[in-house]
Amino acid sequence: MDRFSVTYRIRADDDADANVRAEAIAIEDTLEIPRDVVPSGYIEDVVLGNVQSVTAKGNGVWTANIGYHIDAVGRELPQLLNVILGNASILRGVKAVNLIPNDDLRTRFSGPRFGAAGLRKLTGRASGGYVCPVIKPQGSTSETLAQLCYLTAVAGADIIKEDHGLANQDAAPFQERVKACASAVHQANQERAGQGDTSRALYFANIGGHGDQVREFAYRAKDAGAGGLLVIPGLFGFDAINRLAQDPDLDLPIMAHPSHLGPYVLSPDHGYGHGMLFGQLMRLAGADISVFPNYGGRFGFTQEECTQIVEACRDQKGIGPAILPSPGGGMSVERLPDMAQHYGEDCVYLLGGSLLRYGDKIGDAIREMRVGVGGTNA
């Protein structure tokens, strides 16, 4: 295939209108000029998007496949998003729902560094779901947060995720906090090893700071001993993930957080399909773990939407290795066995605020989670 393609869900009046709209998207996301002034030759033949099919789906909805040549993209992820859904994101009734990569796309955007298989090695957790407490709330001191890290890590957590609201505030500045937390997790891991545990907890630091400090903060986290990074593409851009994932010296797994991205999926008529955004695009960008709100929690994702995300994370034909879905948002220890039934073992099970109810006995909650999600050490 000389083009990768994107499937759009389009609202239209009839077949003719659907075709007009599909052609409009193909122009809008590449040349953005009226069709009658498109220069012939290279620009028309290669750079211009190419409508490959338009299919009626009923109820005023059509789908259209549009092919794009890698020349319209270049080598940088921001321009890829411009081509997939740049100006077309502002057209009414246009939603991107599927990305079909070609070799050009796979070559230039190779996806995650570790993926699901890599996380098994890094954690030493041979089977079962991953237990992932979220350390919070912001406003706590670094010392308090580090203590939560220690208690959850020593009790057997696989991944200790910082709350996405722990940025660089005065109560617990990034540098101080990450050093304290990484050190606490290191201490817990040593104690686990001393008891013959062959698995270990990875501490994922949330990249706070300014937009142009992502790399600097990532290296500060690594130097402090963090085992992974939490990145928010809705605030820092999807390429922030990609640049960290492609950095061979950094070599840390990345967890993507959905904050600020809700409007891209909540409308049936605009933005991205759930599987495309939280599965395909996170994976293309290089996330090893994709966090999203679980169905039945306080956010309104349906079970089907969550299944779409999981399938895109694990799709054998996706970009790079399969990655780990990570449902969260208003979960409880009690719900975990049911969730484990639904999501299976290649999944990072987030548990946040409700863990705080356990107080000093938070380790008990981690051990209950472990039972809920099953699994053995390596």
Next chain:
Amino acid sequence: MDRFSVTYRIRADDDADANVRAEAIAIEDTLEIPRDVVPSGYIEDVVLGNVQSVTAKGNGVWTANIGYHIDAVGRELPQLLNVILGNASILRGVKAVNLIPNDDLRTRFSGPRFGAAGLRKLTGRASGGYVCPVIKPQGSTSETLAQLCYLTAVAGADIIKEDHGLANQDAAPFQERVKACASAVHQANQERAGQGDTSRALYFANIGGHGDQVREFAYRAKDAGAGGLLVIPGLFGFDAINRLAQDPDLDLPIMAHPSHLGPYVLSPDHGYGHGMLFGQLMRLAGADISVFPNYGGRFGFTQEECTQIVEACRDQKGIGPAILPSPGGGMSVERLPDMAQHYGEDCVYLLGGSLLRYGDKIGDAIREMRVGVGGTNA
């Protein structure tokens, strides 16, 4: 005021439900833990969001004002967006529609470097609207694009804006293209000066490249002689604008482009109000010019939505100096006089693809635009 506040439009069943939802937003965007485990003292009193009012608006809609302390933000723009509409962006029926700054917010986010008044000085255009051709399409050579720059600049354009799809593709790589275009505009400005013209064209280069190259590309553009920068916050994050605006050595005006941001405004129930996103937030981030799709073009913004944007750009109580709105998207020379009537002279009038119909006579179109938007030299 010890808190800045955000007004949210909330869908709810009744007053009680609206209050519950408002409290949920206040928690979600700050602590993200159940209310019953919020630690007393500093975290509850200062860091937690504070519901100030909830007002019924009819038809299942309420508005809520929620106050936030700057301590929940820190000093970085990404975390500010986390507080304004981070996880709450994923809640159904929650839309942020107004930002009410306090002194803390103004101190930490000072807004644009130049604003509307600064652009008058930089261009030497004492009155009248700004004529702004868009150079395109991608796939053209740097030479072709530079020729368009020259022809429009010498004919009297005020701002030459690169198409937002001109990134760093092989057909016209950033460095080569920006050098050629800046040089062409410089040549045209010299000819204008030679004819006694006291105004000059500013060439705005589109920041392509990777997410962590924004500053590098900005300086490359400056070194090549660009007079301004086009930045796409929907791809690079809003802080990309802020960091450039706050850089005293860079000292270039910034135009913000709406690509990839459509889903934030197209739904009545999610994301941001038009005025808040394209007016308040662009201005807070530091954009001197905010591009948005004009009503009646191929995008579906209404006249009222465009008016909200313009009012937020010009609001005397906004953050930093007033900025210039810049309507575009399917405009034509013929529509300009009507537009000038509506938007007035502190406005950048974009004209893109339709200019290409003029071919070598594109200068005629620029002169027609000048008549349409009025104005004199300094």
